[in-house]
Amino acid sequence: QVQLVESGGGLVQAGGSLRLSCAASGRAITMYLMGWFRQAPGKEREFVGAINWSSMTYYAGSVKGRFTISRDNAKNTVYLQMNSLKPEDTAVYSCAAKSGNYAYSMANEYDYWGQGTQVTVSS
Numbered sequence: 001q002v003q004l005v006e007s008g009g010g011l012v013q014a015g016g017s018l019r020l021s022c023a024a025s026g027r028a029i030t031m032y033l034m035g036w037f038r039q040a041p042g043k044e045r046e047f048v049g050a051i052n053w054s055s056m057t058y059y060a061g062s063v064k065g066r067f068t069i070s071r072d073n074a075k076n077t078v079y080l081q082m083n084s085l086k087p088e089d090t091a092v093y094s095c096a097a098k099s100g101n102y103a104y105s106m107a108n109e110y111d112y113w114g115q116g117t118q119v120t121v122s123s
Contacts, residue, residue: 006095034096
């Protein structure tokens with residue numbers, strides 16, 4: 001079992017930055033593909049980005065160039081650096097873990113999920 005806990009959410013003005021953390025426990029996440037998803041009120045959960053075991057990253061088109069995912073295996077933690085934030089980035093952000101380097105954008109392929117952290121971007 002892997003337990004995931006997100007932190008770092010909050011309220012920020014448009015154009016600002018936030019860094020989310022996803023701390024894992026219970027098992028080393030070294031060989032897991034780690035994903036970030038978000039869900040805004042009234043909308044379906046959507047893929048934000050993912051990072052595989054070799055730190056190859058994948059991003060949704062809406063965040064590419066603004067968001068960066070990284071991982072620190074020594075700390076068993078994954079990060080989501082969000083720059084140039086827009087009001088439409090407002091959502092609950094959740095991290096997730098899965099084995100296998102495929103279907104990284106599909107939420108139902110992930111085995112473990114955190115509880116999420118709220119990000120609110122004001123205009």
